[in-house]
Amino acid sequence: MTSxxxxxxxxxxxxxxxxxxxQCLKGxxxxxxxxxxxxxxxPENRGMINKVAYMLKVEEV
Structure with a gap:
């Protein structure tokens, strides 16, 4: 199974x-x-991404 x-x-x-x-960016x-x-x-990475979403661009691979 691939994540x-x-x-x-x-x-x-x-x-x-x-x-x-x-710290979220560092994580x-x-x-x-x-x-x-x-x-x-x-879920852990999603939480960090949601916290700093205003600074990020996110795409699914």
């Missing part, structure tokens, strides 16, 4: 954001603007 993947790209800067939002593996990573579609 679904999400392609997540950071579109806005993390400078000046809440510390918890910066997703995002480092800088226009950096893109693939993460598993799990």
């Amino acid at each position: 679904k993947l999400l392609n997540v790209m950071m579109t806005k800067s993390k400078i000046g954001r809440l510390k918890s939002h910066q 997703l593996g995002l480092r800088k603007i226009r950096h893109s990573v693939q993460v598993a579609d799990t």
Whole structure:
């Protein structure tokens, strides 16, 4: 069984954001603007994505 993947790209800067939002970006593996990573579609990752959705672009793979 293969798990679904999400392609997540950071579109806005993390400078000046809440510390918890910066930690969500770090948890997703995002480092800088226009950096893109693939993460598993799990409830934990979805929660982090929902918290900082205003800074991300998300696509299903």
